[in-house]
Amino acid sequence: MKDRFMTVFVGSLAIGSFFVFWTYASTTTSAALFFPTPLEVFRYFFDSMHTRIGKYTLPMHTLYSLKRVAVGFGLSSITGVLLGVAMGYSKTINAIIRPLFNIIRPIPGLAWIPMAILWFGIGETTKHFIIFMGGFANVVLNSYDGTSKASPTLIKAAELLGANKSQVFFHIILPSATPYIFAGLQVSLSTSWMAVLAAEMISSYEGAGWIINMGMQTGNTLMILVGMVAIAIVGFLLANLMRIVERRLCIWTVRGT
Amino acid sequence: MKNIKSKYTLISSLSLVAFVILWIVVTDVLHIFPSYALPSPITALKTFFRKLVQTSPDGSTLIVHVLASLQVTLSGYLIGVLVGVPLGILMGWYKPVDLFVKPLFDLVRPIPPIGWVPIMMLILGIGLRAKAMVIFVSAVIPCIINSYSGIKQTSETHINVAKTFGASNVDILRTVAIPTAMPMIFTGLRVSLGVAWMTLVAAELIAATKGLGYMLQIARTIGRADIIVVGMLVIAAVGALLTGILEFLEKKFVRR
Numbered sequence: 001m002k003d004r005f006m007t008v009f010v011g012s013l014a015i016g017s018f019f020v021f022w023t024y025a026s027t028t029t030s031a032a033l034f035f036p037t038p039l040e041v042f043r044y045f046f047d048s049m050h051t052r053i054g055k056y057t058l059p060m061h062t063l064y065s066l067k068r069v070a071v072g073f074g075l076s077s078i079t080g081v082l083l084g085v086a087m088g089y090s091k092t093i094n095a096i097i098r099p100l101f102n103i104i105r106p107i108p109g110l111a112w113i114p115m116a117i118l119w120f121g122i123g124e125t126t127k128h129f130i131i132f133m134g135g136f137a138n139v140v141l142n143s144y145d146g147t148s149k150a151s152p153t154l155i156k157a158a159e160l161l162g163a164n165k166s167q168v169f170f171h172i173i174l175p176s177a178t179p180y181i182f183a184g185l186q187v188s189l190s191t192s193w194m195a196v197l198a199a200e201m202i203s204s205y206e207g208a209g210w211i212i213n214m215g216m217q218t219g220n221t222l223m224i225l226v227g228m229v230a231i232a233i234v235g236f237l238l239a240n241l242m243r244i245v246e247r248r249l250c251i252w253t254v255r256g257t
Numbered sequence: 258m259k260n261i262k263s264k265y266t267l268i269s270s271l272s273l274v275a276f277v278i279l280w281i282v283v284t285d286v287l288h289i290f291p292s293y294a295l296p297s298p299i300t301a302l303k304t305f306f307r308k309l310v311q312t313s314p315d316g317s318t319l320i321v322h323v324l325a326s327l328q329v330t331l332s333g334y335l336i337g338v339l340v341g342v343p344l345g346i347l348m349g350w351y352k353p354v355d356l357f358v359k360p361l362f363d364l365v366r367p368i369p370p371i372g373w374v375p376i377m378m379l380i381l382g383i384g385l386r387a388k389a390m391v392i393f394v395s396a397v398i399p400c401i402i403n404s405y406s407g408i409k410q411t412s413e414t415h416i417n418v419a420k421t422f423g424a425s426n427v428d429i430l431r432t433v434a435i436p437t438a439m440p441m442i443f444t445g446l447r448v449s450l451g452v453a454w455m456t457l458v459a460a461e462l463i464a465a466t467k468g469l470g471y472m473l474q475i476a477r478t479i480g481r482a483d484i485i486v487v488g489m490l491v492i493a494a495v496g497a498l499l500t501g502i503l504e505f506l507e508k509k510f511v512r513r
Contacts, residue, residue, distance in 0.1 A: 010356035106493035108455035114477035194369035216375030235367030
């Protein structure tokens with residue numbers, strides 16, 4: 001009981017002093033010239049729920065970004081898991097793909113942006129591709145790890161009891177790989193969120209990344225901060241979404257936070 | 258056993274060769290992809306060597322770009338490590354610090370590093386400081402998380418043994434908790450280096466006057482795909498090299 005009280009008390013003290021410091025710095029120092037107070041950010045945030053920034057309201061911008069994430073992340077999850085599991089299951093496939101994969105892997109997802117623009121122009125395909133490349137390597141690696149680490153003892157035992165190949169795959173290999181696959185997906189989802197922001201900052205007409213980039217170009221700090229608030233909220237939701245799905249699907253192994 | 262292994266090595270090399278041949282065929286031989294979309298590997302190799310000495314079209318040689326990017330990354334990264342690791346350790350060991358810093362940390366954590374670029378540019382300008390600050394934010398977060406959970410892993414039994422022998426709180430932190438956390442701390446260092454490098458490239462794509470990301474951006478605007486390919490491979494190589502150095506240090510300093 002006392003512990004809980006202390007957590008809440010010290011926590012609010014920290015957050016409180018942060019906002020007091022921000023208010024102080026943005027009203028009395030020279031930063032006041034271009035840096036809004038927390039209250040202004042708060043008000044603008046709620047205003048932009050119904051008034052437009054550029055073409056859309058703030059929730060619409062966020063939804064545009066999320067739609068791009070959904071497509072790019074969906075594609076990279078499906079192909080990544082399939083490829084990773086195939087590589088983990090068959091040594092021959094691994095031998096074929098591995099050297100090519102090792103060339104692609106160290107290239108940061110965001111470094112694909114210029115190439116993607118040359119290939120696909122500045123439309124939606126480019127953004128989907130960048131998000132795809134952002135998460136892909138991680139999903140493949142984790143799915144591979146999970147699949148190849150399935151316990152040989154369990155597999156041998158099942159074979160001894162007369163399980164055929166598909167039974168071994170669906171009842172032993174896949175379940176033991178699932179936690180790894182989800183670890184990969186979780187990282188990939190956060191990376192996708194980062195990738196969509198970068199893609200939108202470089203070329204787009206809508207989305208959360210567009211807001212902060214436009215704020216930078218027009219010197220509108222308020223717009224940047226409101227964009228960052230929206231980005232933080234979505235980032236938080238995405239991080240927890242995956243954890244909830246994982247808790248449902250892999251009840252037998254819950255990883256630590 | 259050896260036979261099987263060499264069989265897979267053979268398949269791997271064949272796959273690599275097939276890939277390069279396919280690449281040459283679709284570019285130089287059949288011209289399916291125009292050179293502004295995909296250069297042949299031979300052109301890319303030539304461009305790589307030419308770019309080592311030539312400054313066109315973006316004003317600096319490849320080496321100058323690499324050094325500029327490294328300078329920004331390492332300055333931001335080192336500050337991130339110097340702040341993040343001790344902070345994570347303190348948060349893991351001293352409860353009041355944890356209670357105070359954790360909520361602020363949770364406020365900052367969900368923002369991807371790239372999201373910090375505009376605000377830093379506006380406050381600090383386009384130069385080294387703004388980008389170093391963005392790298393700092395990107396590097397400090399994994400450092401804190403990993404040092405924190407490393408310290409938290411310290412076994413209760415070890416702590417009690419140390420207490421029984423009369424060790425003070427600081428002694429226990431120094432001789433029991435930090436050594437326990439070392440592998441996790443190094444994982445944090447590696448993760449944050451990867452994130453820092455990726456963030457830097459993106460930050461340079463958005464706003465810079467030098468560096469590998471800037472080189473890519475200029476090459477993109479004038480349609481020089483060969484420079485883009487070279488740039489991407491150099492970025493990959495430098496990233497792999499940095500990770501390799503850290504892994505080497507880890508093997509040297511961490512006894513598992």
